[in-house]
Each structure stands twice: as C-alpha cells, then as structure tokens.
Amino acid sequence: MSNFSQYLIESAKEYSYKIKVAGELDKEFGKKLETGLKKWDVKSLSAGKKTPIQEVPLDFPELKNQEVTIFDLVTNYPASVVELRAFVSEYTRTPIEYIRVRTPNEPTEEYQANMNAKMSEYKSVLQDIEYKDAPKVRAEEIYGDKANQSLLKELLKDRKQKMEFAAKEKEQQETLPNEGDKKHKGSALKPAFEGPVKGNPDPIKTSKGK
Secondary structure (H helix, E strand, O other), rough: OHHHHHHHHOOOOOOEEEEEEOOOOOOHHHHHHHHHHHHHEEEEEEEEEEEOOOOOOOOOOOOOEEEEEEEEEEOOOOHHHHHHHHHHHHHHHHHHHHHEEEEOOHHHHHHHHHHHHHHHHHHHHHOOOOOOOOOOOHHHHHOOOHHHHHHHHHHHHHHHHHHHHHHHHHHHHHHHHHHHHHHHOOOOOOOOOOOOOOOOOOOOHHHHOO
C-alpha cells in the first residue's frame, strides 16, 4: 500500500523549467520544440517571450547584441537541465552555447524575477498620470496671493541686501583715499633752495653788495 501511495505522490509532481534560446528564431521553432519534448510528457509550454536586444544578454555573457526567447516548460516527468539543454540543441539544430535551461529556484532566476518586479514597479510609477506617489503640497503654497506675497517679500529682501552691500563697498572705496591723504599730510615738497647753498653765494646778496 505504501508503494502505491508513493507512486501516486510522485506521479502528481510537476517539473518546471525555463528554456532560453539566444538569437533570432524562425516561427516554427516553438512547435518543433514542443514535439521534441513529448518524451517528458509535456503538461504546458508557453509561447516564447522575447527580451529586447542586449549588449550582453543575461545567461549569455559570451554573446553580444542578441535577443533571447524564453519558453516556460512544465513536464510530468523529470529531466536534468544538462540533459534538456543537450536535447534541445540537437533536436532543433541550435548551437549549444545559444541555449540555457534553468529551474525556477536557481539563484539567477530569483535575481531576474526580482529585477522584473522592480522594473514593473518603476514602469507603473512612470505611467501614473495622477502622480499618486508624489508628495502632498498645499496649492496656496505654490500659487495665489499668499504665494505671490511670499515671493515678493523674498525679492525685496534680496534687493535690500544687495543695496546695503553696494553702499558699504562704496563707503570703503571713498574712505581709503582719505586715509592716504592723512598719512601724507604735512609732507608736501618744499622749495629746493631756501637759502644759500654751501659753496655758492646767495645771488640776491651778491647783487646788493655790488
């Protein structure tokens, strides 16, 4: 009885995979893939979802500027990712380096799922024409008489500060020359010759003596 119960439990299991194929695919690739996977009793196989062309596609670091088509596969019989990858490459005649097979619980898949969730969140915010997440602002603080009065007050304050600064600068410029004059007061040049110079007779006295 226990063997039969175990059989039922195992038969009820499902096995999920993501098959990723890089490069441009023909229209019949999906149908051909589903036909080849029948040996694992395919329960469902999604239509391929294409990613935008990326300079370095996720899971394909050795490839450049390629789009990636992702197929979600669910089977009733298990298969290893190595086995599935080799089979898909051989059956579809696709180079194996262009194929990746992942399971949903792999770290890379969890990372990609988180990134997709964040991108979806950012997209929804960008498309929100009502700006629901924007900070709440009181309308009277942006426009109206109160806002205009506040703006005018700031402008007058700024103008007053500029005028005070200009007046102070002018006062300093006028003060500096005056201080210079004070320092040199009383030091004007005197006549070069106030009296007779040693060795030279006074011309006035000389003339009188004559």
